[in-house]
Amino acid sequence: MNPSAPGWIQKHFPNFLSYLEKYPMDDEAFYKALGSIGFIYGHSVDTLIVSTSKQLKWTTQEKTKINLFDALSFTYYDTIESATQTDCIQSIVNFYLLLDKRENYFINIKIGSDSPQSRLEKIIHQRVQTNESTLQKNFSHLITNALAYIDILSFEHYLLTQEDPYHYAKNLESILTQSIWVALRQKEEKHLYNQLLIKLFESSVRYNTLVKETHTTIDQIDLSSIQEPLEKKYLLDLCSLSLWDDQTVDPHEKVFLMDLCKSLELNENSYQLSITAVKDFLKAHSEDISYLNYSNPVKHFYNQTTATVKNLISRNSKRLAQEISESGTLVKLLTQSTVRDLSKEERKLVKNQLLDICKSIPSLAIFLLPGGGILLPLLIKFIPKMLPSAFNENLED
Template sequence: MYFGPKFELMNPSGPGWINKFGEVVRNKSGMYPDFSTLYANLKEYGFVYGMNVEIPAFITIEHPPSEDERAKINLLVALYFTFSIERREGDFEEFLETIFAFYRALNIGRSSFLNKLLTGKKTSDKLETLIDSRVYLDDNVITRTFTSVITNSLLFIDVLTFRYYLRGEKDLVAQAQKLEYLTINITYHALNAKEKNKSDEKLSQLFAASLTFIDAEEQKFDGSYRQILMENCSPWENQYFLDVASLTVWEDYSLDYKESQYIYGIGKDMGFEEKQIASSLEEITIFFKKNIDKITFLKDTNLAVQFYDSMARVVNKLILRNSKRLQKELAESKELVFLISKGTVKELSASEKKKVQDQLMDIFKSVPSLAIFMLPGGAVLLPIFIKLIPTLLPSSFDENRVVKKEENPQNKDYKKNL
């Protein structure tokens, strides 16, 4: 689908990115004539499957987007165009107020920590913080990242619940709980319909770690979900369940008889014809063939290594995107620079380590995009930050750094970035 010329660059990890998004989609509210068209595109991007491999072509970013940035962009695209389709207009300020009210009604962002971050901010800034909390998993970014690898795999449930909210329905939390309950049950029983392998287990962990409204450990997988599924009358919720089931049983571009029997069984429970079920299976096959190298959970990597690499990429991205502000803050923190420099050649004392942590936290408070460091367990990221930080500091800090051939010390831009 062609979306017209590209727009100004957007930085989804910097402050003000939601307002920039508002400029990008100005006069574009009619881009999707119906939810069917939107859903098809979100499936191509991987958002429906919880694997964000692409973003819309009409959004341009200066740097290649990371997995969490793709998730944030696709979530906002999905929410905004769902709003414009349901309300038949695309006033962006009204959208901001509506989506913020929606998340508050869902009790997202009401933790004491997030409340502190939200105090005194305008709506777009608050929404940036809330979306970060959804993508980075608002419970405990460190422990849950081990299984979810940064992004929330069930973010499309936000979109379905938002659509429900826009239609004036009540009991939002109960609706979100029902959607999560059905999704996790479908995943569980679809996996039981096949011989499990390591990828299956990681997929199961990925979905379980992404739950927001229910506790997977307290769920009973006794098959009673099938009755709820049969009584569910929302066609797009059912389409999502069918696609999740197809995603779960996919393996080596083929399905054995037992797996297809399960898919066709729940598909018929939800009122789908055989050709619609076959289409869902074909679409997931095409998606994997096209994007298999981009899908993290399929890579057979030690989870601890995967965690470290993932978080290193996140911290590296945050340093890159906020380099100017960090340079300024570090320049004003001579004691911190001295202690970090000292720590490269000898062990710091407990009190010195505490000073480093406290001063870094003060810096993170001044740069909104670095709020991830202040989440519960965020201090675990500090060693990664300190390891990557020398490129921001004066060359005298890191005398042994080898200048790459493409770096020209005489170049003004190079000097400025040191």
């Protein structure tokens, strides 16, 4: 079975149902299983059907596709009596189309003659394609796989209530990202690097693109809607993961996690289980997930986008030099930005002029995508270093 070829759901679905018959479990046990293979943490190292996954050597993206489908299917069969494969697939398609109807944001599947199964394969492919080249990706989807379990909780809510799942997904995502932002701010030593990590995380949201976060403590976040056990566990697990970037949780960060548990009405044992699960997963799979290496997974995307920006500037250096040199004001401000902080108005002017330049250079159109603007500071940082020496001399003059 090839998860990247049409018809993979038809081949895989019966095998998954056989797995559930052989290993019956409740939703908490299934959540734990998803955590053990990395789906909860945003990087699937395997699938629940272990032998098949190893035999075919699926890519991380393919494993994530399978795990997302399995989690959605499990949720349907665990919630609906007398469930059938046909009804399950159609219900998942309907669920995603309701979400997409609100935003038209990440599912570009046109209504047509495709079967529900074919449409679902396309939806799942688009939903998890975060491991492709950043040149082809919307920056606002950089770490969406780490938030993929929102889909599962939202689907369950949809099945139980038959309500439009958009509002539930938006509220849950808002609470998760607010909490993770606060968690990332717990670092005792904050650097520009950490601030950019926060911005990258902010840019990954699907339903809350206009949210501007100012919270500094967990008690400033309204957690009253987080009532279900798996909602609480998922929130705690993502916060634990976001803090695990130096192989330990310092006292300040522990206080934050304990306060989070208290707000969620969880005991200290929940905190220990979450931290241990994150630690064990990263330790067991550090060789399989080279970019993790006991560090915050967001750093991978920071490093990846930094390399991308360097390459873009290098490949378009002559065109960039020409375009920038035609604006004396921009040259002046770029020069001054290396020795002083620009004012709010000056930063806005630089941003607007650089975006205009990006419009004229097709390869730089990525900065025009949602979320791409937050990486303009990287563009500004590397321009003097990557452009021809003659241009640098003009900057010095």
